[in-house]
Amino acid sequence: MLKILIVALAIVVSLELFAQAEDWPQWRGPNRNGISHEKGWLDQFPDQGPTIAWKATVGLGFSSVVVGNARAYTAGHANGSDTVFCFDALSGKEFWKHTYPSELGDKFFEGGTTRRFNRLRPKP
Secondary structure: OHHHHHHHHHHHHHHHHOOOOOOEOOOOOOOOOOOOOOOOOOOOOOOOOOOOOOOOOOOEOOOOOEEEOOEEEEEEEEOOEEEEEEEEOOOOOEEEEEEEEOOOOOOOOOOOOOOOHHHHOOOO
16 A cells, blocks of 8 residues: 555656646556656656655555546545545645445455445446
């Protein structure tokens, strides 16, 4: 989960560096291939790592962060509930959140929100 948070924060930092940045509207980016077509990326981070623009505590889970229209969205599990969060992608200010009761879902892993979004989709 820490690696996911670091990647998400690196994406957010890149938004600050590139005002006209490409949205990252779904897991692994616009084409779901993990490739950004933006230019000017560092090919190595400094020894101390990338600069962290902001942090947020969202709970347990393995949800990725998606970015669109200068908003960053993610989800986490805490206190018997899942929560979907919307943050300002540049400042980290929380715009809104939606919390709903949910089991941890820890049968095959630590649990959290990786599976919960499936419950939000209508059944075929």
